[in-house]
Structure formats: structure tokens, C-alpha cells
Amino acid sequence: MTGHRLIAVDWGTSNFRAFLVDRKTGECLDSRRSEAGLRALSADEFPHYCAAQLRDWRDGGRVPVYLAGMVGSARGWCEAPQLETPAGLEDLAGQLVPAPGLDQAWIVPGLKTLGDDHLDVMRGEEIQAFGALALQGTTRAVCCLPGTHSKWARLARGRLVGFTTMMTGELYHAVRYHTLVGEPSRGREGIDEGGFRQGLAAARHPAGLLHALFEARSRHLHGGLGAESVAGFLSGVLIGSEVLARLGRDEDEVILVGSPSLNTLYRLALEAHEVPVIEVDSDRATLAGIVALAERHETGRKP
């Protein structure tokens, strides 16, 4: 049985997420989450924390572990390279870095783009993009991976050809919690759909994002935008601006690879431009990506 299992870990700045996976079926047999992200741990705590979290899944170390995300950055457990695009799963599999202090555990490289006018970096989303491709049974797609730093990735012939980061999620938090404009939204939970749709429309203002965000204030004062709708409005302006800036490419459809709640918001934003959308849960994409990676990894290691 052990030979059919692997452990996929997505370890980021704020979260640790681990999945025990049946690699034959792709099924998630068990999962574990915590807020022990990179920020919460010192450099020497990674192997101990990881071993303790995964011990009862590992069958004495025989079940392999693949770790993706910021865990491979300079501030993480051990730095893994960032490969230049275009790159495929084979390239990632060929440059896995053994995790120091833990047997049969590998850290997955990230990707980078180093153009004259466009420098960009990712860690973790590449696995999700490849996983989404596998789940859809295709080799070509435009994927949007929404989050703190949203990634828009183009894939062709099964390789990740190029990508662009949009700092939408991080800006949303900065505006909501650290500006006058976001003040009425504090202490309230959730995204109000009416506010969100108003924000989507405001994102099309000819004066752009820097003005549209301020309308959260002027509409709250004079336009009937209630305090309960300000967070939704800001989210709509930012996600609407992100989508506007990424459209006009020649995509037939966009594969959304995020949490169900983020996917829903991005679906609304894309459908406002009549762009067809496929939704993939980002956890499922991580599992599928790691399973496909492990296959390449083991094929590569057999004589």
C-alpha cells in the first residue's frame, strides 16, 4: 500500500498544509493544516515540525514527501532554485532539492521570468498550474491563480511558458486595514455581493484604479455605499482591475485555480467580460500537480 501513497505539502508564508494522497486515484486520504507558516518558524524548526506533523502517515519513512511553496525560498527550510520559463514538470522533477534532515523528502523548485521589462517570480503556483492542466486533461491553457500575489500563467505543450504576478490580495488587505478609505469596513466579515458588483463597475472608471479605490470613500459619504459593502466594493475594484489588465489576450477561456470563495469572485469578474471560466480547487490542483511531478521524478531515477 505504501508504494501507492505520497505526501504533498504546500508550505507558504502564513500556512502549512499537508495531504496524504493515493497516487493511483489521486484521492486525498487525509489532510492537516496549521498556521505554522514561514513567519512562525525559525530556520532550524522546519525538519522537526514537518517530521512531527507527518509521522503517522510516513510508514517509517517509506512514504515520500514533496514540499512546494515559499518553503523553498531563502527564508524557508532550504533554498531551491527558481528555474527560468519556459519550464515543464520534467524540469522541476530534475531539480528537486532533498530536504535537509528528513529522508525521502524533496523541495520543489520555483519559477522565474527575467525579461528586460518584466521580472517575475513564483513558488508553489507552478505545481497548481501543472495540476490544473492534468485535471483538465489538456496541455494548453491560461490559468489564473488568485491570492495574495495572484499569478496569471500561460501554458502550452504542457510547459509553463510565461506568467505575470498581480499583487491584488496583498493590496486589498493593505487598503482595507491601513487606509482611511478602508476604515468603514473594519470589524466586519465577508464580501457583500452588491458592493462587489459596484466595485467591478467602478474598476472601469477612465481614471483607473487609483481613483476607483477612492470612490469607496466618496460613495460611503454621499453615494449610499453602506459600511457593510465597503470591503466588497474594494475587492470588486481590485479584482476588476486585475481582470481588465489581463484581458485582451487571445485566451478562449480561463482556468481559475483558487479557493472556492476566491474562484467565485473571479468568476463574477471574468463573466462580466464574457470570458468562459473553469473552476479548479487549488488544493485539488496541488495534489494533482505533485502526483504528476512524483511520476516524472521516479521515472527519472529509474535506470
Next chain:
Amino acid sequence: MTGHRLIAVDWGTSNFRAFLVDRKTGECLDSRRSEAGLRALSADEFPHYCAAQLRDWRDGGRVPVYLAGMVGSARGWCEAPQLETPAGLEDLAGQLVPAPGLDQAWIVPGLKTLGDDHLDVMRGEEIQAFGALALQGTTRAVCCLPGTHSKWARLARGRLVGFTTMMTGELYHAVRYHTLVGEPSRGREGIDEGGFRQGLAAARHPAGLLHALFEARSRHLHGGLGAESVAGFLSGVLIGSEVLARLGRDEDEVILVGSPSLNTLYRLALEAHEVPVIEVDSDRATLAGIVALAERHETGRKP
């Protein structure tokens, strides 16, 4: 002598600034600044604080005081109306609100725009825009008033016809102090011109502002952008984006009405688009605006 003097106060969220002015020459005879902005005072402290600050200039109450800025908002000393654009100095002079508890002291109204797709508000910048017009001896201009919430105002026939707020300054602080992208810039002073110019160029990235801000991180990791240049880069991206979003109107030139340091940055951004610029110090604009307002006010009160 007293009849030739007035006191102009610009009282905002974070600062109190007062000027004793010779209204014949427009000269500033004395000035006083503090950080006792709206945030620092409770509602009943305004008259006492103001009286104490200005006592030795007032000649027993005979020198009049005009107060502009957020002091006239609901959170200020006493709410003054916001007049709809288009509006001129006569309109402001006709709706001055006596400051409760202080003789011969008036709070200046703000302005608002209530369009279907554009709601906007200002308090304080209207006086500076009218002042800049008076200083330039013209009745028609496009003014950019950079700051926490930058205002772009169109003036024609001496009236303020329309305006747009861009939340550039507030976003700069939120990104610099409350995101991962801004992290390398903390604890460092000043704007590095090399970084600023790189940011101006990055603002033209086809993926727009949400991506260009993230380049502060990818260039810091892989593009040789030193920690000492990150603040300048972020400022360049934001001011560059603001200017890009406001160009393409038919202005012959832009009158910049800000602090000398902000004017310098905006001049660089505008000159990159070959837009001629006139710089006016915002304090001088406040004085000139209040002197022109007081003239209308007294003319209106004479039989």
C-alpha cells in the same frame, strides 16, 4: 494695520498650519505649524486650541480667521457644506460657516461632484487651486494637487469645473509599510531618484499598476534593485500610474500645487510625457486663495 491683515489656517487630518498674512501684498508675516490635526483633537478642543495658537496675531479679535481643510468635515470643528461643482470663490464666500466659539472666524466649505459614475469630494484643495489661479493671473488651468489623496482639478472662467481624486499618497504608505513588497524600504529615509525613474518606466507595463508594484519585489530579488531604491521605485510606479491615468486630456500644461519635494517628483513624471509644468508651492497657494476669498467675503457683506 490690523485691517490689512488676516489669518489663513489649513487644518487637516494630521497637521495644523496657520499663516498671518498681509492681504495687500499677499506676504506671509508669520507662520505656525503643529501636528495637532483632527486625529489629535476631540470635538470641543478646536476653539480653545485655535484661539491659543492665534492669540498674539489677532489684535483682540479684530484680525479675521479663515479655516480651510478637513476642519470643516463631520469629524472636525464644525461641519461646513460641500458645494457641487462647478463652483467659484464667490460661492465659497457666500457659504462660509462661522466657527463656533471664536469671533471673526469662518470655516470654508468644500466641494463635491455627484455624477452617476463619478462621486468625489475635496476639502482644502479648492482654496489652493483658486490661489494658484490667482498667482498665475489666469482663469483657466489644469491643476494637480499631489498628496495623500491627490486632486486633479479643471478650472475655467475662474471656476472649478470638475475634479478627480487619486489615492496615490495613501497607497504609497500602505504599500511601503504594510506589504511584503515594501519590506526592504523600511527604516530608510528619502526617495532615490534612480529607483524613482525605474518605477516611472515600470508604470507603463502593459499589466498595469497591480503588476508594476510587484516588480519592486522581483527586481529586488533578481534585478539588482537595492533596498535603498525600493521606496523610490514604489513612488515612481504610483506617481507614474497617476500621471498616465490623467493624461490624454487636452491640457496645454499642468500647474503643480504641492510641497516642493512632491512637486519635484511630479515634474519628473509629467516631463517624461513632455507635458509642460508650472510649480506653485501649496502654502503660497493657500495664502493667495484665502486672500482672494476674503475679498469676495467682505465685498459680499458690504451694503
